[in-house]
Amino acid sequence: MNNPSYSDDFTVGDIVIRKTTAAQQVADGLSDLILSGRVMPGQRLREAAIAAELGVARNTIREAIRQLEFAGLVRVEVNRGVVAISPTRDSLASLYSARLTLESSAVEHLIDKAAIAKVRQAYDRLIDSVATQDVGTIVRSDLAFHTEIVALLKSPRIDQFYAQLCRELRFYLVFLSVKDSQFVQLSGVVDEHKPIMDAIESGDVQRAKAEVSNHIRNNEQRVASLIFRHLPREQTGAAV
Structure with a gap:
């Protein structure tokens, strides 16, 4: 039985372009x-x-x-x-566990110089964002830096999944910046990320994994301690 043949010629005349609903x-x-x-x-x-x-x-x-x-x-x-959305201790732990798994895996792939250059560009934009002293801009730049790290895996599906994690995390980080003026310490934002950037550019996989792990675990502890202090107990799933 012959396989059906398909032509490379087709028309897009039936496609309807709609405005955003x-x-x-x-x-x-x-x-x-x-x-x-x-x-x-x-x-x-x-x-x-x-x-x-x-x-x-x-x-x-x-x-x-x-x-x-x-x-x-x-x-x-x-x-x-x-x-x-309002975090529970389990959901926050799950979010950070996913981050740790993805970013630790990503820094095992320090071969593509062009991809590493994109991480550096994101890091430089993070430095520039601190000068704006705008918390929203800094949070977006922070997460964009980590997004470029995950992009080292070269998986569009993983990129999409990580983008969803970042939407949730961004929500919590902005909330904390509104509730706690000490949460985003402008002077420390760049210092927190510099060891990760240095390790990635050096090509030292084990060092990069260690720096990523330290950063994410420290951030998780800090976010958890602050967010559950500011949210009512009934919103966090805490035992009454």
């Missing part, structure tokens, strides 16, 4: 509010109130909420409805 615009706007720290962990997002304020149908809000839930920024709780 209202639901996507709402999802993008709510995402910005959450990631900027203007919506706190555990805070309710009331569909009816949002729909009324924006002048859109509740179905549009529900679709936007579904998109945010898929992105890991909100969850639906019994008797409370839709709330912004």
Whole structure:
């Protein structure tokens, strides 16, 4: 039986280019509010109130909420409805465990000079971000540096997964910067990352793994101690 043959010629005339839907615009706007720290962990997002304020149908809000839930920024709780994500000790430990696994694996691949150059560029942008003294900019630059480290694995699927981790982590970091003025110590941001950058550029895999591990574990302890101090116990899953 002959295999079917396919032509390289095709037409794209049937493709319809659509503008961004209202639901996507709402999802993008709510995402910005959450990631900027203007919506706190555990805070309710009331569909009816949002729909009324924006002048859109509740179905549009529900679709936007579904998109945010898929992105890991909100969850639906019994008797409370839709709330912004709020960490438990287990979920935070799981997030940092995933970071540690991915970044430790990534620094085993210190062969591609072009990829390492991108890590250096991200590090330089982190240095520049500190001069802005804008916490949101610094947090984004910090996570962008770690994203380039994970990119050493050269796996688009892993990159997508790590991007989702970063969205959740960025939310917590911005929240802490709002609640605790000492959380982002501008003078120490670059110093915390310099040993990692130096180890990567030296090509010393074991040293790079050790520096990544130290950084992530220290950051986890610091974030956990602060975030569970500022959040009500009922929002963190802590035993009462």
